[in-house]
Amino acid sequence: MTPRPPITIPSNLLPSDGRFGSGPSKIQQSFVTDLASTGTDLLGTSHRRKTVQSIVGGIRDQISNLYRLPDGYEVVLGVGGATAFWDAATFGLIDRQSAHFVCGEFSEKFATVTAGAPHLGEPVIVKAPYGSAPLPVAVSGVDVAAFIHNETSTGVMAPFGRHSEALVLVDGTSAAGAIPFDVTAVDAYYFSPQKALGSEGGLWLAIVSAAAIERIKTIAGSDRWIPPFLSLETALDNSRRDQTYNTPSLTTLYLLDRQLSSVLDQGGMEWAASRTMESSGLLYNWADSSTYASAFVEDPSLRSPTVVTLDFADDITADTIASVLKDNGIVDTESYRKLGRNQLRIATFPNIDPDDIAALIACIEFVVERLAG
Numbered sequence: 001m002t003p004r005p006p007i008t009i010p011s012n013l014l015p016s017d018g019r020f021g022s023g024p025s026k027i028q029q030s031f032v033t034d035l036a037s038t039g040t041d042l043l044g045t046s047h048r049r050k051t052v053q054s055i056v057g058g059i060r061d062q063i064s065n066l067y068r069l070p071d072g073y074e075v076v077l078g079v080g081g082a083t084a085f086w087d088a089a090t091f092g093l094i095d096r097q098s099a100h101f102v103c104g105e106f107s108e109k110f111a112t113v114t115a116g117a118p119h120l121g122e123p124v125i126v127k128a129p130y131g132s133a134p135l136p137v138a139v140s141g142v143d144v145a146a147f148i149h150n151e152t153s154t155g156v157m158a159p160f161g162r163h164s165e166a167l168v169l170v171d172g173t174s175a176a177g178a179i180p181f182d183v184t185a186v187d188a189y190y191f192s193p194q195k196a197l198g199s200e201g202g203l204w205l206a207i208v209s210a211a212a213i214e215r216i217k218t219i220a221g222s223d224r225w226i227p228p229f230l231s232l233e234t235a236l237d238n239s240r241r242d243q244t245y246n247t248p249s250l251t252t253l254y255l256l257d258r259q260l261s262s263v264l265d266q267g268g269m270e271w272a273a274s275r276t277m278e279s280s281g282l283l284y285n286w287a288d289s290s291t292y293a294s295a296f297v298e299d300p301s302l303r304s305p306t307v308v309t310l311d312f313a314d315d316i317t318a319d320t321i322a323s324v325l326k327d328n329g330i331v332d333t334e335s336y337r338k339l340g341r342n343q344l345r346i347a348t349f350p351n352i353d354p355d356d357i358a359a360l361i362a363c364i365e366f367v368v369e370r371l372a373g
């Protein structure tokens with residue numbers, strides 16, 4: 001490959017913030033500054049103190065408000081991220097067998113966990129080609145149906161719902177705080193806070209129904225061995241006291257609390273949803289009218305409002321665009337590696353300004369023109 005001369009994007013085209021990654025995602029800079037100014041009051045102090053308990057309590061209350069949780073629903077949290085929740089659910093929510101609606105790397109990963117669990121039957125896999133999503137059909141015999149709300153690896157917003165007696169588990173990691181849904185159709189909606197909620201990683205949160213709580217207690221009372229760190233009953237007990245079982249990152253909790261307040265202050269879920277629709281709409285409309293870019297997700301009803309995947313024509317290398325953007329301070333627009341497509345992936349989470357998305361489009365056009373010339 002011949003070395004490419006550097007391409008400098010004129011500063012008047014650049015976005016005000018160059019972070020477009022799908023996770024860890026853009027964090028509001030003022031929260032980071034505020035965190036620093038807590039000085040010796042927060043970081044480096046015990047997580048069992050009132051200060052931290054009031055942050056955890058604030059997070060649980062604000063999630064309840066954001067989703068207007070019906071009676072019987074609770075917010076549970078624990079250390080380890082959505083990946084740890086897959087293991088916790090495998091031990092503490094699935095009784096005999098689960099069904100998995102798979103349409104990308106993340107939904108696939110949960111299915112791989114349950115397939116390896118010696119105490120469970122072989123999971124039923126309902127799979128769609130990447131870039132689309134399986135229909136949420138009823139699967140007989142299973143006691144958990146596992147869906148994903150937003151497949152971060154492909155940019156698909158997938159349908160889910162209650163179609164049998166099975167508990168409905170939904171991975172909401174890159175949708176939580178940005179895409180509304182019918183809470184009554186779900187028994188456990190779980191997520192990590194470093195995607196649409198613009199905090200840091202290392203934590204999982206779950207909105208759980210009364211039926212899910214009952215299942216957690218029943219399994220916990222059975223003779224199944226559950227690793228203590230992955231016990232959902234322990235997580236539930238600690239959450240009710242505004243604590244976590246083991247030490248959480250206080251930074252993650254602080255930033256999440258601030259982010260939730262800011263979303264609620266600006267109008268809650270309606271605000272967040274309309275902002276992500278605006279940003280993603282700019283990209284999809286641009287791609288639909290472009291001669292060299294197109295939306296990877298063909299069905300408009302499955303296109304994610306929070307993670308936009310755009311394919312590029314064969315004579316343009318998306319990785320080269322991403323690398324020129326990076327040289328100019330615009331980061332994390334590369335596609336999900338394992339997908340192996342000639343693609344850019346751009347987050348349009350609520351923290352990202354629609355004006356910056358418009359600027360990004362102008363930058364992509366500028367770069368493609370230079371690369372062609």
Ligand SMILES: *Cc1c(COP(=O)(O)O)cnc(C)c1O
Pocket residue numbers: 023080081082083084106148150151152153171172173174192195201202203
């Ligand atoms: C990022 C992501 C995960 C994994 O989250 P961790 O916090 O790294 O465990 C799971 N599911 C989805 C949909 C994700 O986007």
